Amino acid sequence: MAETTPNSWDARAAASSFYGFTDLPTIEERGTVVLTHGTGPYVVDTEGRQYLDSNSGLWNMVAGFDHPGLTAAAKAQYDRFPGYHAFFGRMSDQTVMLSEKLIEVSPFETGRVFYTNSGSEANDTLVKMLWFLWASEGQPQRRKILTRKNAYHGVTAVSASMTGKPYNSVFGLPLEGFIHLTCPHYWREGQEGESEAQFTQRMAEELEEVIAREGAETIAGFFAEPVMGAGGVIPPSDCYFQAIQPILQRHGIPLISDEVITGFGRTGSVWGCDSYGFKPDAIISSKCLTAGFFPMGAVILGEALSDRMQRAARAIEEFPHGFTASGHPVGCAVALKAIETILEGEGGNPPLIDSVRALIPRFEAGLARLSEHPHIGEWRGRGLMGALEAVADKETKTPFAGHLSVSERIANACTDQGLICRPLGQAIVLCPPFILTEAQMDEMFAKLEAALDGVFAQAA
Ligand SMILES: *Cc1c(COP(=O)(O)O)cnc(C)c1O
Numbered sequence: 001m002a003e004t005t006p007n008s009w010d011a012r013a014a015a016s017s018f019y020g021f022t023d024l025p026t027i028e029e030r031g032t033v034v035l036t037h038g039t040g041p042y043v044v045d046t047e048g049r050q051y052l053d054s055n056s057g058l059w060n061m062v063a064g065f066d067h068p069g070l071t072a073a074a075k076a077q078y079d080r081f082p083g084y085h086a087f088f089g090r091m092s093d094q095t096v097m098l099s100e101k102l103i104e105v106s107p108f109e110t111g112r113v114f115y116t117n118s119g120s121e122a123n124d125t126l127v128k129m130l131w132f133l134w135a136s137e138g139q140p141q142r143r144k145i146l147t148r149k150n151a152y153h154g155v156t157a158v159s160a161s162m163t164g165k166p167y168n169s170v171f172g173l174p175l176e177g178f179i180h181l182t183c184p185h186y187w188r189e190g191q192e193g194e195s196e197a198q199f200t201q202r203m204a205e206e207l208e209e210v211i212a213r214e215g216a217e218t219i220a221g222f223f224a225e226p227v228m229g230a231g232g233v234i235p236p237s238d239c240y241f242q243a244i245q246p247i248l249q250r251h252g253i254p255l256i257s258d259e260v261i262t263g264f265g266r267t268g269s270v271w272g273c274d275s276y277g278f279k280p281d282a283i284i285s286s287k288c289l290t291a292g293f294f295p296m297g298a299v300i301l302g303e304a305l306s307d308r309m310q311r312a313a314r315a316i317e318e319f320p321h322g323f324t325a326s327g328h329p330v331g332c333a334v335a336l337k338a339i340e341t342i343l344e345g346e347g348g349n350p351p352l353i354d355s356v357r358a359l360i361p362r363f364e365a366g367l368a369r370l371s372e373h374p375h376i377g378e379w380r381g382r383g384l385m386g387a388l389e390a391v392a393d394k395e396t397k398t399p400f401a402g403h404l405s406v407s408e409r410i411a412n413a414c415t416d417q418g419l420i421c422r423p424l425g426q427a428i429v430l431c432p433p434f435i436l437t438e439a440q441m442d443e444m445f446a447k448l449e450a451a452l453d454g455v456f457a458q459a460a
Contacts, residue, residue: 009034009046023408030412038065041433041440043420053420054430054444059229059261059385060292062352062434063338069346070293070337077333084329086115087322092329098336105270105343107279108302112310115298115327119260119286120154122297123223126256126282127158128321129299129309130220136312143177144214146207146222146253150183150231153223153258153284162223164231179214182206183228186237187378187389188397196238204243216251223284226272229261232427233387235380241278254281254305260297264288264342265353265434267383268360275382281305291338296331342434352434356384362438366445367430375456384434387427388452399426404459413451419444 010031019027034046041064042050056062063070077094084092099113114129116122127145134142145162147153153162161174164183168174182189182203190199211219222244228234248255257280262272266288269275273283282305286297301309313319325331337346345351360383367386371379377391390407392400400406407423414421421444422429432444 026408026412030415033415040064040066041436049418051415051418051420052440052444052447054432054448055420055422056431056433057292058287059266059431060287060290062265062288063291063293063341064433064435067291067293067341067435069341070291070334073333073337074293074330077330081329083325084327085322085324086327091327092332094329094332094336095327098327098332101336101339102285102298102300105339106283106300106302107271107273108300108306110303110306112301112306113298114301115296115323115331116286117295117323117325117328118154118297119258119284120156120159120297121323122260122284122286122299123153123159123162123258124156125321126223126284126299127162127220129301129305129319130254132319133305133308133312134220136315137308139217141218142220144219145178146210146219147178147180148183148224148228149180150185150228150234151180151223151225151258152228152230153225179210181210183231183234184236184240185228185234187380190237200237200240200243203237203240204247207244207247211247211251211253216253219251219253221254221256222248223256223258225258225260226262226276227267227382227385229385229431230424232389232424233381233385233429233431235382236276241273241276245278256280256282256284258284260284260286261288261385261431264339265356265383266385266431268353268357269383270343270353272382288342289338290331290334291341293338294328294331294334296328296335355436356434359384359432359434359436359438359441362441363430363432366441370445370449370452373452373456375459376452381430385429385431387424387429389427390456391426400459406455406459409455409459410448410451413454414447417447417450419447419451421448 013032013034035043037044043053044050102113103111116125147162149164151164153159160168161178164180184203186196186199257273259271263285267275273280281302283300290296340346342352367379370388375390377389377397379388392398407426407428410428411421411423
């Protein structure tokens, strides 16, 4: 247990902060890790203890915690023009340059970009865009939003309604008209004797049934993460997007790719939709957009939605929506530098996406090796995002009883050894920064393995 003197950082944090997404009994027992700085993929706490952050902060600090090019870009922009909005026909030059860049690196030939401060707000914004669009086109009843169970799309009232997690019931969410389909996780959701191809077929049939039941004329859009992130790193079953997209197209339902985690290289391609071979109607971006150096989100509208939105806005002369800091010049300057760093290479270094591709085989081999453990049911992932699912019984895939909090205990054991990783349900999630070296990756797996051994020895 952490020493708690009245004026310790831990005590000050606990007395002054209302925690979100934090297990309070664990905090009471273990205290709060208060961090002061970081170097490369490591963060350092107020006691001087260093932790390898195998989660890139919250999926986003892909260039590490002290990238000189990114801090220089921010400082230079603060000196030049430290803040402006994007209302009333004014916006910063950085905002224009970033929009051009985002279209250039997107799967779209043409398009338009709208900025927010977060991924939640970007999803929320796109739902409002779809409601606005359909109403303008004479179909105001097209308001329902389809997502999947286990999806994570954010925490605002609308994006939390899109999120397919049971915890949102404490808020009386989802709002009416938000419909969650089955999570396309073959290992967990597949039925006895069902092949993966049959499972994908069943997911497509379910979509057809839901559209028939609700009426296509009442559905505004379908949102999906290419790989579910906060749901526990769940790649879709084989050919999932190839099976569902034609159905959506047939019913005129836009497919939105929520690329908040998968955007800018995480899966080894620029976008998750590239990795899975589909072209969405719009993309939601945040997290890696600025490599975590500035809060920012973006809605990237593809060719057709962009044109339709433009017509709808012109019909009433404006789209009445925006955030004070939409298209913030410092955020845009940082994003331009982050995209350069990841996709083109910056400061004489090769592009970080090359490092991602080079690291993937070692990452997959490490996960596969740990999945041989008698209490790991499966490893899964894509690119540099992966998960190990703990099970009490490997044959029957039976989870540990909830009160054992196995993944929480594994993560705590890792923290004690100087490794930060994230418990999600009964899985342990890894999504290291793109700057990780091979030696640091080996350190990550060695520490995780020691933690697994320790916790399973007690839990089994
Ligand atoms: C994190 C996340 C969001 C929400 O982003 P915030 O910036 O936390 O609001 C939305 N979608 C996905 C896929 C995410 O991972």
